[in-house]
Amino acid sequence: MTDQQAFFDLLDIMENEKLVDAKRFFALMRSTFCIANLLYADVDVLAKGFAIHRLHHTFSASAARTYLDEGFLRIDPILQLTMGGIRPVDWATARELHPDSEPLFSAAVRLGLGVDGITLPLPTPTRRLAFLAIHADIPAEEWPAYRRNHLRDFQLLAYLFHASVLENDSRIELSQHGAKMLTHRETEVLGWTAAGKSYWEIGTILGISERTVRFFMTNARRKLNVVSNTQAVAQAVRRDLIPTF
Amino acid sequence: MTDQQAFFDLLDIMENEKLVDAKRFFALMRSTFCIANLLYADVDVLAKGFAIHRLHHTFSASAARTYLDEGFLRIDPILQLTMGGIRPVDWATARELHPDSEPLFSAAVRLGLGVDGITLPLPTPTRRLAFLAIHADIPAEEWPAYRRNHLRDFQLLAYLFHASVLENDSRIELSQHGAKMLTHRETEVLGWTAAGKSYWEIGTILGISERTVRFFMTNARRKLNVVSNTQAVAQAVRRDLIPTF
């Protein structure tokens, strides 16, 4: 099969080149596998709502805008299945499991996004959600055989691409994220918050005003780049920034 | 190729059966791919030393005991490369990158563990390290072509097996710890709270009402014997009850 050779060529590229541009990867994928469209996303679920950390796709600008603007991202049943999962998610399966979301799928069809496709969940170091969605340009009746034939190819190539993106990411993050250390008071206040104390109680304990406690917590949240006290405590405990008792 | 058909049969099993026993998976892998030995491990890198969470292998009992007793696990260069990585790790590459560990590789050869093989890192929900190590029973000169041909098969099947193990794990964990253990939903909701999500957002993500999210959080607080969501998250993170990613 010539298909085989094309796959191996692509594999060599993905394994040997440190940084593969998304556009190039998408172009290679499309030419190798008769893929109509691809979407790679890395969504930061730590941020308020869903902050898009990284997004590459080959859909039309208007289709993507509609998808994002309408907030479909929040209720997309494929995303729900992808979240925290490892197995590939078939769009058809998601459609069956979530009949409530039928309007979404209908809208997707109108936008030309197709209904036969697959989404591969990708692991992320932090609590983000990354995935590669693949929409092949083939007749519906050929889809099962196509999926079966190429799932392994997609799985491996998606992970190699993802690895490339993450490796590049961490280089950037290491250079900019530096000495955002918590002060003594911030640590102290965070510790009492982790112990379940309210602002008023902490203020009384430390002999400062409730307002000041809030001030320290606000600074801690900003430094940890989180939105809630709860989240700040989760991060602090994970990073061993506050004493465990 | 008959190889192809054997792979597809195995793929069908891994995709359709909820729980695939390690022994069965290993047997199928060995017969399908001429694999000499397999090792699947899930270790806790946070614990002092390495706490083994799960371990299946086809190596001889004496070889495995030597490997573990001698503490090779701690200095294994392959594990070092696997840690936090996504890309497959070739044993030969690890040997080149870590000349200091030559004694380990020599010992491995004596023990019959082989030097041509590959280790696939697998993502885990908590701060653990999981991987599948594969050692094929073929002449060294055929290894590069073999690796190239089957990497995609290994990658996909390893992930499906890993998914099966993880899904089964969570079920066991819930049932064995008795009344004080958090339910699946409580764990899930707690995890999203730790990620800074509001009740409304979590409800949207999980497809349930905001009220129900509150219900689960209330139960979680009661079981953890704490008064606030923040405190609950602190406890849960400390006890590794919720995914960290």
Added chain:
DNA sequence: GGCATAACTGTCGGTAGTGACAGGTTCCTA
């Protein structure tokens, strides 16, 4: 058939957390 457990939903009212506004002092270092 009872009983327990898990998953699920609704409303009310009080309290706690959060952002944005606008200040202050002390101490150390360039």
Added chain:
DNA sequence: TAGGAACCTGTCACTACCGACAGTTATGCC
């Protein structure tokens, strides 16, 4: 001596949380 960093305080308006009330449905076990 100017600037920065840590520490400290106040008010207003809004949102989120949390306890207590009172349910429903499904499943599995004795």
